[in-house]
Amino acid sequence: MLLISCPWCGVERPEIEFRYGGEAHIDRPAQPADLDDHQWAEFLYMRSNPKGLLAERWRHVHGCGRFFNAVRHTVSDRFVCVYKTGEKCPDLEALAREGAQ
Amino acid sequence: MTQQNRTPEGGRIDRGTPVTFTFDGKRYQGFAGDTLASALLANDVHLVGRSFKYHRPRGIVTAGSEEPNALVGVARSRAKHAGGEATPNLRATQVEIHEGLAAESQNRWPSLAFDIGAVNDKLSPLFVAGFYYKTFMWPKSFWNRVYEPFIRAAAGLGKAPTKPDTDTYANTYAHCDVLVAGGGPAGLAAALAAARSGARVILADEQAEFGGSLLHERGAEIEGKPAADWVTDALGELGNNPRVTLLPRTTVFGYFNQNFLALAERVTDHLAEPDPALPRERMWQVRAKEVVLATGAIERPLVFPENDRPGVMMAEAGRIYANRYGVVPGKAIAVATACDSAWRAAFDIAEAGGTIAVIADLRAEPPAALVERAGSLGIPVETSCAVTGVIGKTRVKRVLLGRISDAGVLSAGEVEADCLLMSGGWTPNVSLHSQARGKLDWQADAGAFLPGDPVQAQRSAGSCRGIDGLAEVLADGARAGVAAATAAGHAGEAPSFAATGGDAGGGWWLGAVPHDRDAARVRAFVDFQNDVTAKDVKLAVREGMHSIEHIKRYTTTGMATDQGRLSNMNALSIASGALGNEIPQVGLTTFRQPYTPVTFGTLATTSRGDLFDPVRKTPIHDWAAEQGAAFEDVGLWKRAWYFPKGDEDMHDAVARECRTVRESVGIFDATTLGKIEIVGPDAAEFLNRIYTNPWTKLGVGKLRYGLMLNEAGFIMDDGVVGRLADDRFHVTTTTGGAPRVLAHMEDYLQTEWSDLNVWLTSTTEQWAVIAVQGPKAREAIAPLVDDIDLSGDAFPHMSLREGHVMGGVPCRLFRMSFTGEAGYEINVPPSRARAVWEAVWANVEKLGGCAYGTEAMHVLRAEKGYIIVGQETDGTVTPDDVGMSWAIGKKKPDFVGKRSLARPDLVAEGRKQMVGLLTKDGKTLLEEGAQVTVERSPARGTSALGHVTSSYQSPAAGRPIALAMIAGGRDRIGETLHVPMPNGGIAVEVVQPVFVDPEGSRLNA
């Protein structure tokens, strides 16, 4: 079971307090009607699914109830960092280089 | 004569405490401190089971948890008295005997000595590698009648108990700085070092006693003391340290993410009369900052013909039985080896009074010191010598020897022996490192995989990482213990432990041993428990299995309960030889949890019976129960299903309830509906975006049916929404959908529209809901309502009022219907719900009404063609598919799912649409889920047009009715279709999906 830090509560808690929310930083288009079918399908269904660092959404559903983002390594499940919704996505490539060292 | 194989003295057993037990009904004696295996061997019992596939007689092979053969069923006195059954598949090498223990062998019928299934052994050509795939393929119809019963009968691990488990199990959570898995020399040194550094330590070992190899190490000394005495001192020191938890009989069976480990502690199995308050086993869930794996090494069998005969054992097991249990497992013992450590076993047994018939070493030149010592003990030695077979079926009688030369293997005669000890060297036990996702490195010179870099905060110590020699192992453990403690935030220095003796020495062998026998006629086993031979592995390679993962599944090698800890390296070596590929290229299969089998009770702990799942009950529950209601589970809720009267069956009761609601009035507990209060200046705008419907113009005091889509355009929930004020809405959801809907709303509110000023609050538990439906509904509630004008003009259908009932009980009164009749839903605080319910009930009863349950509710709504999300919909259904385009706010620029509704697939012709179905004969009730086709008896492979989603006997229609999702259904109204069933197709007419009051005039009555 993973240990996850909630950036809102500032505490580390077991995975069962959280719910996974898929890849982060996929913004819902402001005017969906302006997108053609292909663009809309990209937004709906296409995800990066990397072998490596992934910025993803989590919700502290049995705690503060708030969504936040986390960078997790999809092979080792190691959490590199967590940050609040609305904050910028960290530079994943730089983080990967750091981790490799 | 009893305990004929017991030495006159020595060992760690308590000779002053004899213990009587039974095996297959026969009484035997052992001593306190014996395992079932050591006690049986003391009585010269080797034959303890039959093998899985061939039912070959099998004996005890090891002295540890990796035992492949000696699986037994054990009835403990306590479970037996409580009416429990024997626990199957326990390893005799781990079962501690106690007075009254009753053990039984497995895989044999009618008796262990004479087993009918042994005919499988003669039919073995049928059971070669991949036999499951080859034999049981065709024809398909044979599966149910022939193959499966055969496999089930023959696949004989022990029988699962049929009665509920009468034992109790416990669960505990723990945290520590350093968890040490394994209490042998490396583990003890690590625990001592970590504890002295101030760390909180948990030390767990699967055996009854800590000490591992030190418990049977003759002549070894640590800190100037005999090894076993040092163990006692070390345990004294650890036991006196309040920061140390010692867990004997505890297997670390699972290594999960971020150093989360699962341990199974056997608390009372070893006791004859345990305290009834104690659980049988306890599951430990431990979060460790650092982990030290000190899991040792496991001796590897030699793969030679008939190596599975009872009496053939691992050499180290022979040494353990002699030194630790005072048992010499035969009168004349032969030793077959390729390494030094087996010589040590021979010497210890000889010194304990046993007779060593021969040491046959595959090597040309074993160390001279060993040969010399054998000579001084009078032990015959053969070098360049292989054991090429064993004579004797249920017990070794003679051992065949072969001389390895340039010309091949030549017979070197035979030796009389009733026990054969074998050793192919040592396999480091890397299971937990592998479970922790650590990589393995191949060490060609050691012929072993060793732990590579760990992924988690763990380190291996001692022989599980290939360290040899007692002093070196202790030093390695101490280093690992301090390193772990330091990483966990403590500081200390690695203690040094002076040690002499206890060196395993060198030499190893991988793969099949050469022999001079007829290869077609002999079998040399690689995996004892799954009956996999060297030939099977080669055959798998010939038949195209080139990956070790494929070979494993094709032959089942390594799939036994030891996960291949005994067999993997030999199988891998044979496969790599057959493939002409190096071992690391062929690869090793992955070790997975659990390390050893864990009983289900330990995994379930207290989560069984009433504690399996929480139960949610409404405030009306007890009333319904008192009325004799039948209940159904809806999610965690218990809901009143129907209220039978007298000797009514379900059908009668539901029909009466439906008729009563349509004729007079019914009362229904709708408390389980999900409720969410949506408040804030932007509440209406938020609803506009979340629901398909428009909300801006909904007046205060009005209700509207709301339909919710996911972003892909499919229906995910529905419910009635009421506007309490400009900035306040009362939302209802389906019973099962409440948490999902709130999460969906929170998701959009927090992550997409954080600019909206809105708060969401679950109020499901804050309101009990009493639905009153039927032509007399107003009459039924009017006497109880304090301050709300119920007249049709003042309070029309789809309205909402806040007020009071019964002289001051606050209430939100909805005028709405899910039955097609005029009706109300009275929302009151749960604390007052039962009183209000009973008051309404008194009026309902006076008016000739009834209480109705969820089944009648389903029928009533189906008669009106109202959908149930999850019954008519399945996550692929759009509003238009169920005829609900009217619920879409056409003028809204956007809402969740809107853009998707224009996707090509969602506007394509021929989508499944909701329609009604009436069986042509007017009598047959369709089955929900049944497929609908054009033809009465469609050709094989014909696609269905759709399926029946709801089907009920309708009292109002006086006939069965059904709802269905049918391709292009609305254009098929009036057509005859068919529902093919095993007894022939049923003709149905496609109709509008409304069976009662299509104009809706009754709603406004």
Ligand SMILES: [Zn+2]
């Ligand atoms: Zn939180």
